[in-house]
Amino acid sequence: MQRDKAALVVGKLSLLARVVKAVAPLAEHLILVDSPDKQHDAISARQALLEPLLADDQALLSRTSLVHDTVWHEGPLAGIQAGLAAAQQVAELAFITSCDVPLLQTSLVELLVDTLICPPPPHEQSQAYDAAIPEIGGQMQPLTAVYRTALAASAAANFAAGNRRVKTWAESLRWLAVNEPALRAADKDLRSLKNINTPNQLHEIESLLERED
Template identity: 35%
Template sequence: MRVGAIVLAGGRSSRMGQAKALLDWHGMTAVEHAVSVVRVGVGGGPVCVVRAPGQELPPLDAILVEDTIAYEGPLAALHTGLVALEGMADIAFACGVDTPLLGPAFVRAVVRALRKGDDAVVPTIGGRSQPLLAAYRVRIVPRVQALLDDGAGGLKDIPRTCAVRQVGEWELISDPELGAADPRLNGAENANTPEEWAALSARS
């Protein structure tokens, strides 16, 4: 199966006070860092970055696409990314730019957790579903479009039309590679404020 990745970079970042995609992460922007991590995680497969219309980003070694409507929501952005990967990948790992501790082992473990019959695999970590650290089959494009046509805007709506399997912490760290690389699943921690971003930076 061909594996690619989608990086959602076009959020409002209202609590951060500036665009998360352009935050500094040890000498590179958050979006550059995210692209580099997921590219390794998907074995050099295609990486798509979804930005808001007109959003300025640094030069990226990735497919760059724009949301049809600015800030329409993560479901629309995911759909845009899946459409961009049609014909190039069968599975897409999707993430944002605000989980800078994410490592390639996490990406690979989530993709490996996808079973026959699953349209998507979504980790549950700390009691919270993580649809932006998840693997989706590209074939769900028409079903996501149907959700959007029905007025849905959140990733939580995907199980309405797709077979989504939740993967718990124990199953994730039972993956030998991830269990060795990130047994506490720190890669799932995200930052919404400057203070949270600085705290994650200090730990890396």
């Protein structure tokens, strides 16, 4: 889809606002990563998309910052390295996701964070792992996962070496798979992992959210 997904409105909220709404209850700091062609001097560049949330959370903008990819159209790993580098200044862990998952559930975010902080038996202690990543049908889902912010250098090194695939980078980490039964306990229908890549997917999710809203 050749459109600014963050600005798409489904139901009554932009896609960006829906993702922020799911993450905000658990996050002290929110970092939005934008593309280089949207360079602006402040979070006000995206503020209009978040306006509906401000009535319930006046402090939202004060704990939200905006950073930018350093390159054009080179895939999500560029955004991940920029986000981790910024997050490293304020936190040890970062939940990372894209702006096109409007069904993201706070409960699933919380599960991933808790799993990395305190891995369930028989896993080793938390320090043994770099990330907690959903795994469905044997396939990791690295674009909705929790990472240690110290991985900023690792992501940057992979990118500099020519790797543009998030999965290739994630597979090189010491990652903890969060399996489907655990995921479904937090998000029964795995709605959090449904993203929008086609007009049909947008229409399907838009229809669902309009009924719910």
